[in-house]
Structures are given as C-alpha cells and as structure tokens.
Amino acid sequence: xxxxxxxxxxxxxxxxxxxxxKCEQHLGHNAMYWYKQSAKKPLELMFVYNFKEQTxxxxxxxxxxxxxxxxxxxxxxxxxxxxxxxxxxxxASSQDLSRPGGPSGTGELFFGEGSRLTVL
Amino acid sequence: GENVxxxxxxxxxxxxxxxxxxxxxxxxxxxxxxxxxxxxxxxPQLIIDIRSNVGEKKDQRIAxxxxxxxxxxxxxxxxxxxxxxxxxxxAASLSNFGNExxxxxxxxxxxxxx
Numbered sequence: 001x002x003x004x005x006x007x008x009x010x011x012x013x014x015x016x017x018x019x020x021x022k023c024e025q026h027l028g029h030n031a032m033y034w035y036k037q038s039a040k041k042p043l044e045l046m047f048v049y050n051f052k053e054q055t056x057x058x059x060x061x062x063x064x065x066x067x068x069x070x071x072x073x074x075x076x077x078x079x080x081x082x083x084x085x086x087x088x089x090x091x092a093s094s095q096d097l098s099r100p101g102g103p104s105g106t107g108e109l110f111f112g113e114g115s116r117l118t119v120l
Numbered sequence: 121g122e123n124v125x126x127x128x129x130x131x132x133x134x135x136x137x138x139x140x141x142x143x144x145x146x147x148x149x150x151x152x153x154x155x156x157x158x159x160x161x162x163x164p165q166l167i168i169d170i171r172s173n174v175g176e177k178k179d180q181r182i183a184x185x186x187x188x189x190x191x192x193x194x195x196x197x198x199x200x201x202x203x204x205x206x207x208x209x210x211a212a213s214l215s216n217f218g219n220e221x222x223x224x225x226x227x228x229x230x231x232x233x234x
Contacts, residue, residue: 004163031219033219040129040226040227041226042124042209042223042224042225042226042227043164043209043224045222048219090163090164092219094219096219107152107219108154108166108169109154109156109164109166109219109222111163111164111165112163113162113163114163
C-alpha cells in the first residue's frame, strides 16, 4: 500500500541538529496534515495544509516548520528540538470538503506509517 | 475547544466475546464521529464513522452508536477475533468533511485472548 509514504521511518538526532521529515501522497487529495503521536496521549494535530494553504497550526513551537510545495508533498523541518519532542510523527491526507463547491469525498484521513523521531 | 474522553484505556476480551469502547465529547456542535484502528507498528485506519443525523451504524461485526443528548458514542465489536487486537481511537469533529477540527481520544488498547 503506497497511498501515503513517509521518509525516513526512523530518525535519531541531537538537539542542535537540523533534519526534515518528508511525506508524499499519491491519492489526489487536497489536504495534508502532520500529527504527533506520543504514548498515552491523543493524536495531536500540528499542521493542516488545505488547498496548499496552511489553515491550522495549533500553537506548535517554532522549532517545527512545515512546508507544502504542492498538494502531493509535505515536509516538516526540525531544528533545535528537545527530548520531549521524541514521538511518532504521522502524515495524513484527505479529500477535504470544507470549502463549498469542492470535489466529493469522504473526508477520511489516510495516514502514512509515520516517522519515529528520537531526540537525544 | 472540543474535548474527547475515551474509556477504557485497555481492554482484554476472550475470543468470540464482544468488546465495547466508549467515548464522550464536550461540544454539542460536533457532528462527525470516526473510529480509527491502529495495529501494532502500523498506520491508523478508518474502520467506521457516524454522523449526527444517524443513531446507529453497522458494518459486519462492527457497530457504532451515538447519543447526541448525552454526548457520547460507542464502538461495539461482536464475535471478536485475534486480528481485532489493536489500539482504537475515537474522534469528534465540528465539520462533516473537514478534518481541521477533528479531536481524538487517547485510545483503547484491545487485546483478544485466544
């Protein structure tokens, strides 16, 4: 299944490093998301790109910087992270109908397999 | 904003028995309630959803019920099988098809005992 692919699958970085997570979707969707999944916590929405515009950032620290060059690709740039940022970062896409006149779809979130990040 | 609480956090069920997971939400305007299943080491996947104009929805061994007055919804799995073992997440949203306001519960780890 290659609908939403994420790279790298695992990443270990020091607090002073700069790295990027990449997500690509092959489903023709118009919305892409970054979620953070930590143990015993709900899935936390970090960023939403709808029609390539960022519509939600949920007060995420500036050490996380998203980039969406087109509707199929989404990046999460990481710099000067903290150990508590260690988590599974999930990318997702969907066909978003929140705008009138948009194409039809279920709104279902299609997730990638995640990038497991460890900050030392 | 919306707050979704999910119980129990862990659940063990004998194979063949039924499992029930319950969620409550705080915002009475929420109108879309999906359930996602995440098997160990895999991605979350939508298994069933319900919208506020429906009280119950079934798909083979899985059913979801919604009580808008009480603001709670539940996932029911009948005749459980080993492949049902996973973490299940409920969620609630203010929009039927937009996911910007989708709030997830903390998850329930379901273990099916052979």
